[in-house]
Amino acid sequence: xxxLKSSCPxxxxxxxxxxxxxxxxxxxxxxxxxxxxxxxxxxxxxxGADQAAVGDLEDPPGLYRFFFRVAGKAMLADLxxxxxxxxxxxxxxxxxxxxxxxxxxxxxxxxxTTADDDFAIxxxxxxxxxxxxxxxxxxxxxxxxxxxxxGEAGEGKAVPYIQYVAELSDDASRSYIFADDAQGPTVPKxxxxxx
Numbered sequence: 001x002x003x004l005k006s007s008c009p010x011x012x013x014x015x016x017x018x019x020x021x022x023x024x025x026x027x028x029x030x031x032x033x034x035x036x037x038x039x040x041x042x043x044x045x046x047x048g049a050d051q052a053a054v055g056d057l058e059d060p061p062g063l064y065r066f067f068f069r070v071a072g073k074a075m076l077a078d079l080x081x082x083x084x085x086x087x088x089x090x091x092x093x094x095x096x097x098x099x100x101x102x103x104x105x106x107x108x109x110x111x112x113t114t115a116d117d118d119f120a121i122x123x124x125x126x127x128x129x130x131x132x133x134x135x136x137x138x139x140x141x142x143x144x145x146x147x148x149x150x151g152e153a154g155e156g157k158a159v160p161y162i163q164y165v166a167e168l169s170d171d172a173s174r175s176y177i178f179a180d181d182a183q184g185p186t187v188p189k190x191x192x193x194x195x
Contacts, residue, residue: 003036003112004120008064012041012087015079016066019089025070032069034102036109041066041079042123042134049128053172055165057124063090065123067101074098100154104134104147107156117141129172135161 017027025031033039043061051057064087066077076098078090112119117138124133124144130151136143142161146154150171 002118003109004118005037006040006042006120006122008041009081009085009087012064012079013039015087015089016041016077019077019079019092022089023092029070033067034069034074035067035105036112037121039066039068042121044078044123044125045135046125046127049126049172049175052126052129052131052168055169057165057168061122067098067105074102076101100132100147101134103156104145104154107158108134108136108145111143111145111158112136119143126168126172129168129175131168133164 020026020031035042041064044063044065045057045059046062047057047059051059061081063081064079066079068075068077073094075092075094077092079087080090081087108121115138117140119136119138122135122137124135125131130148131146132148133154134145134147136145136158143158144161144164145156145158146164148154
């Protein structure tokens with residue numbers, strides 16, 4: 001069916017344009033938006049390993065991410081959502097990190113045209129597990145396409161959301177963060193000054 005456009009908080013396009021201008025990227029630099037949602041940013045939900053371990057992946061977005069190209073180079077820009085609801089330009093990334101999303105967006109677009117559902121896209125990130133995924137929320141079912149899976153490029157295939165959460169939860173609970181012997185580095189005993 002189709003990919004639904006996400007709603008960007010008020011003023012996000014002007015904050016994005018201002019942020020690009022501050023790093024000397026101007027509208028005349030031939031900016032294109034090669035994603036299924038064109039120039040709409042995607043909401044990004046950032047979770048801790050503790051949330052992933054219990055399958056708690058339902059927090060509101062903490063930022064919005066634009067995907068674009070300047071003179072053929074893949075780039076992304078993050079706008080932080082502040083506690084008062086305003087947005088601020090945070091960062092700009094180009095190169096391999098931005099390129100990882102290209103193949104996944106192609107797979108998502110292909111999947112969406114053949115699926116019998118409409119989808120809204122958002123991003124799930126679990127930094128402690130080196131995990132980034134695109135979540136497709138459908139009216140009938142939800143799916144995930146991993147961009148980065150435990151630090152490696154994702155496979156670019158649709159995984160049912162429930163299966164993804166179960167696997168992520170298992171990986172998080174087995175990670176070093178929750179290991180029984182995770183006591184941190186050994187600190188030598190301090191006996192005071194040597195005499």
